[in-house]
Amino acid sequence: MSHLVIDGISKSFGSLQVLQSCGLEIAKGTVTTLLGPSGCGKTTLLRVIAGFVTPDTGRILVAGADLSQVPPNRRQVGYVFQNYALFPHLTVAQNIGYGLTVRRRPKTEIQQRVTKVIDLVALTAFAERYPAQLSGGQQQRVAIARALVLEPSVLLLDEPFNALDAKLRLTMQIELRKLIERVGITSIFVTHDQLEAMTLSDTVAVMRAGRIEQVGPPLEIYDRPVSPYVANFIGRANLIAGQSRGGQFVAPQPVAADLRDGEATLIVRPENLALSQDDRPGWAGSIGFATALGPTIEYEIDCGFAEPLRAVVTREAGRGTLPPGTQVKVSIVDTGAAIVRTGSAGNER
Template identity: 50%
Template sequence: MGTLTLDALSRRYGATLAVERVDLTVAEGELVALLGPSGCGKTTTLRMVAGFVPPSEGRVLIAGRDVTRLPPHARDTGMVFQSYALFPHMSVAQNVAFGLEMRKVNRAEREARVREALRLVRLDGLADRLPRQLSGGQQQRVALTRALVVNPAVFLLDEPLSNLDAKLRAEVRFEIRALQQRLGLTTLFVTHDQEEALTMADRLVVMDRGRVRQVGSAEELYERPADAFVAGFIGRCNLIPGQVEGRGLFRTAAGAVLPCALSGPPGANMLALRPEAIAVAPGGADGMAARIFAITYLGAQTEYHMDLAGTRLFAVLPTPAEGSAMRALAVGDRVMAEWDPALARLLCAAPGDLPAPETTG
């Protein structure tokens, strides 16, 4: 295994800059997820690493070796595609052995490595089946095994779970992470699914319009987002446009004055408040009094959507016990909405990041 380094990696399509100067190092044995909305450049970045898309500028280095101009088969990478890309006329064993054949591995070693790889992913009893005779989860494991059997220096995953149902996706997600950690695989993983990225990755790279917005652990990105885009993309968040009114105060676009962190970046124009940071209590006549306009029961949790002086907020709380005053709340009731001001972060938002002001009429 080895490190993966992207050095000012860029890709243009005519006048369009699809990926702009991405700098990133994936340490040996680390799993890093590229995360972002459709069209943000994450898949293009992965394909430049794999060698399927040539970069317009920059370099790709694997274990310190510049592979930028090498073809895919010469890069020492293993890739799992979104569609799995299994050969329908080949058996499971033949699919897994394909990469070894291309590398001229002798038959005895090839068969031994295929047997061991299939055993590792619990498919050793299905070696003679064709892909169409397998479930979606089994096909996905065949694709994983085919990429792993060549012992790649870097393992690449392009949204490999998107074709699975929710329950199976959670199971296979755990299997991939356990396998990656057990084998110490240096892995770059592309997904648009936040839960996948948050639960699988050592670090996340949030991309938007071809640029990297922030790199960090799940905790860092959730609790200390660099800007409003990251705060809104990672998890759920109340993003309230406005301006700093004074030290510890923020005036929303709707005119409400809300408590906030004592300091923020210059030019802060957004208040970011996670829904679980808001406390809600029945009653309230002044100050932080709000009116409920929707309640959503989610089993263990309940969402309260509120209007506070013309500004919309939503809070997520543990579902209250039956018979409690909180359980009796209904649409139209007034409540007190409060939070620790330090948790109401002041952030900057570029024009494209700024949501429309949410007001009630």
């Protein structure tokens, strides 16, 4: 049963439509990522869930209750802001307990709940420090603890890793995932970073121009994108324009296509291409560029398409790269391709 339901949410600011009939069902205790470029509407959708923005149409339901008329402070929704929004004049413990203080909870209750949550995020030794005395990762944990101390039903996180360097980002992604699993809270995370989405999520919702384009587990979206847009936003992909005829994508190497006849696009990841120098079926091409990446080699191959194909292959021990100009055949490994109708989210293989 879905714990959180986003039902037909639309929102415009003046003449600009930011959200268009967004719908999503989220299971209890899972992590869902809203993934997309800047301006696609993901933060606005998060703010609608929190109650900070009123939608033009649609509903937000949590545990079956319609929150349409419920103010933000009564929604039992925790919100972690992109810049953490910590009070510089308050200690770590005071920042975490602030929401309980303004709700006039008894001091003993505040102390007990703050102590419990501050231990959960491993900041007990920093309870009396101020935000300026903390690292970026520690400040982030304070912001998360401040949301969790209110015991929300849903936790919302708006790009919380933006201010962190690359190494710390990865560490904090793993820590946050472990923390959410321990607490068991339904969480929605906003990011434009595909690797963060893959690391954190049970489910990814890819957004485009105010719409949700595809929803599913991260690897399912990676392996079976429903459009070139999704394919390029989750990882890298070779896009080959062609025709679907009689249940196949027209190509030197036949590829099954569960589509009506017409224009189609073949989507294949670089690691799902193989190179050979024999007569097996495939696209004839010429090596244009090679980059050694330790255990793998990335090739650009000119096969006469609009763009060179990119293939990532495992390097054989003791062998170097194929030099530019080498003639090769390029084939698809097993079922490593998706085919979609051009201009739409068609069926996938």
